[in-house]
Amino acid sequence: xxxxxxxxxxxxxxxxxxPVYDKNRQVVASAVTNLxxxxxxxxxxxxxxxxxxxxxxxxGQREMVERISRHWREGWGATYNPKRKAALELLAVTxxxxxxxxxxxxxxxxxxxxxxxxxxxxxxxxxxxxFAALIKDSGQPYLLVFGTGWGLTExxxxxxxxxxxxxxGPGVYNHLSVRSAVAIxxxxxxxxx
Amino acid sequence: xxxxxxxxxxxxxxxxxxPVYDKNRQVVASAVTNLxxxxxxxxxxxxxxxxxxxxxxxxGQREMVERISRHWREGWGATYNPKRKAALELLAVTxxxxxxxxxxxxxxxxxxxxxxxxxxxxxxxxxxxxFAALIKDSGQPYLLVFGTGWGLTExxxxxxxxxxxxxxGPGVYNHLSVRSAVAIxxxxxxxxx
Numbered sequence: 001x002x003x004x005x006x007x008x009x010x011x012x013x014x015x016x017x018x019p020v021y022d023k024n025r026q027v028v029a030s031a032v033t034n035l036x037x038x039x040x041x042x043x044x045x046x047x048x049x050x051x052x053x054x055x056x057x058x059x060g061q062r063e064m065v066e067r068i069s070r071h072w073r074e075g076w077g078a079t080y081n082p083k084r085k086a087a088l089e090l091l092a093v094t095x096x097x098x099x100x101x102x103x104x105x106x107x108x109x110x111x112x113x114x115x116x117x118x119x120x121x122x123x124x125x126x127x128x129x130x131f132a133a134l135i136k137d138s139g140q141p142y143l144l145v146f147g148t149g150w151g152l153t154e155x156x157x158x159x160x161x162x163x164x165x166x167x168x169g170p171g172v173y174n175h176l177s178v179r180s181a182v183a184i185x186x187x188x189x190x191x192x193x
Numbered sequence: 194x195x196x197x198x199x200x201x202x203x204x205x206x207x208x209x210x211x212p213v214y215d216k217n218r219q220v221v222a223s224a225v226t227n228l229x230x231x232x233x234x235x236x237x238x239x240x241x242x243x244x245x246x247x248x249x250x251x252x253g254q255r256e257m258v259e260r261i262s263r264h265w266r267e268g269w270g271a272t273y274n275p276k277r278k279a280a281l282e283l284l285a286v287t288x289x290x291x292x293x294x295x296x297x298x299x300x301x302x303x304x305x306x307x308x309x310x311x312x313x314x315x316x317x318x319x320x321x322x323x324f325a326a327l328i329k330d331s332g333q334p335y336l337l338v339f340g341t342g343w344g345l346t347e348x349x350x351x352x353x354x355x356x357x358x359x360x361x362g363p364g365v366y367n368h369l370s371v372r373s374a375v376a377i378x379x380x381x382x383x384x385x386x
Contacts, residue, residue: 007363023274035228039370046369047362081216083368129386168385169240170200175276176239177232180376183369184384187377192361193322 008048008190011135012112013144013182014100015040017056019156020149030149032061037068039179041087047186050141052090053100062093069093097156101143108141115144116160117185118151119174125165128188134162135189144185146178201241201383204328205305206337206375207293208233210249212349213342223342225254230261232372234280240379243334245283246293255286262286290349294336301334308337309353310378311344312367318358321381327355328382337378339371 015036018029032054044052054065069088071077078085094100104112115131135142144164145152157163167184168174176184208229211222225247237245247258262281264270271278287293297305308324328335337357338345350356360377361367369377 035370035372039373042368042370043373045366046360046364046373048364083366086366087368127386167239167380169379169383170385171239171241173238173276173279175235175280176376177228177235177372179228179370179372180232180236183373183376184380186362187360187380188384188386190362191377191381192363193320193381 006048008135009050010108010138010141011049011144011189012051012053012100012104012141013040013044013049013146014053014055014097015178016097016145016147016152016156017054017058017061019153020147021151021153022149025150027153028149029056029058032056032065034068036148036179037065037091038084038087040182041091042084043183043186044090045087047190049090049186051092051104054091054093055095055097055100056093057095059095062095065091065093097145097159104141104143110141112141112143113161114159115142115162115164116152116157117144117146117164117181118157119166119176120151121166122163125163127165128185131162131164132189146182148178198331199241201328202243203331203334204242204337204382205244205246205293205297205334206233206237206242206339207246207248207290208371209290209338209340209345209349210247210251210254212346213340214344214346215342218343220346221342222249222251225249225258227261229341229372230258230284231277231280233375234284236376236379237283238280240383242283242379244285244297247284247286248288248290248293249286250288252288255288258284258286290338290352297334297336303334305334305336306354307352308335308355308357309345309350310337310339310357310374311350312359312369313344314359315356318356320358321378324355324357325382339375341371
């Protein structure tokens with residue numbers, strides 16, 4: 001199914017539901033939402049990614065994601081909408097970011113580089129244009145990490161090999177949904193213009 | 194609230210729920226979803242747009258959108274999350290595309306140009322880069338139209354002054370959600386890199 005030399009085939013994405021901040025900067029596990037599964041899987045397929053990890057330590061939530069995924073991959077949904085099936089074939093569920101990192105390292109036979117994203121500014125962040133140049137080396141796997149809730153915790157950010165600059169419009173307001181941020185960043189990295 | 198000379202301040206967006214195609218190419222009115230309201234309002238605010246129209250002929254759906262909007266603009270939600278308030282201040286609800294077009298023409302004192310979007314290829318479509326150059330003329334208002342369901346009908350497409358090329362990744366799959374497509378197109382037109 002995956003052409004390992006195709007553009008984007010060395011890039012995976014992880015949507016973290018823990019550890020993330022809530023509104024009051026408390027560390028919480030956020031709830032998985034159905035549209036995060038679908039929208040991001042469709043974007044991941046459109047931009048040719050290797051895999052899309054939904055990460056949550058809550059076993060009931062992991063089971064829910066698996067159930068939704070099975071419905072569209074194997075159940076009635078696969079016949080009803082084959083394009084949704086193609087998107088959800090990229091989906092995997094893990095209980096921690098560490099599990100996703102180890103799984104990828106095993107499949108690629110080398111350590112994956114961790115790329116953190118967020119709405120804040122970081123002194124050592126790189127532009128999407130610079131990172132787009134890096135991912136052209138298809139021999140190096142990358143995992144792009146996105147936070148839910150009020151964003152990835154500092155503890156998670158410390159794992160970064162690379163930090164991507166935040167998405168900005170013409171003004172100061174940049175409170176995009178994680179679904180919008182994923183779509184924009186994948187387009188900046190892999191979109192065809 | 195709006196700086197009429199700011200980048201993007203001559204651009205509005207309309208999310209059409211009628212007339213759109215369903216899976217079997219029947220013309221239907223699709224249902225308004227809560228996340229379409231929020232995600233697209235947040236993207237519209239991030240990229241400095243003038244207004245975001247949710248268009249549906251179903252009065253019960255229009256009332257639902259107004260209720261959600263009031264909650265975040267005036268109700269408890271305005272205090273809980275002022276950034277959501279700022280996004281939803283751009284929201285307006287009309288029963289037809291025609292109503293949105295007339296409202297904008299009246300406010301700008303000149304006809305608005307209609308820009309259609311979709312996942313299909315059209316012989317006279319323009320690139321986002323070409324259209325981005327056009328919107329720098331802040332004296333000309335534009336309305337970007339996005340379809341829900343399986344996309345805008347041919348009848349609506351015939352209203353186009355401009356047709357935008359579809360968003361594509363490296364491969365042939367381009368089944369993005371409308372939320373993702375809006376985010377990507379606004380970033381291509383108005384994002385800061």
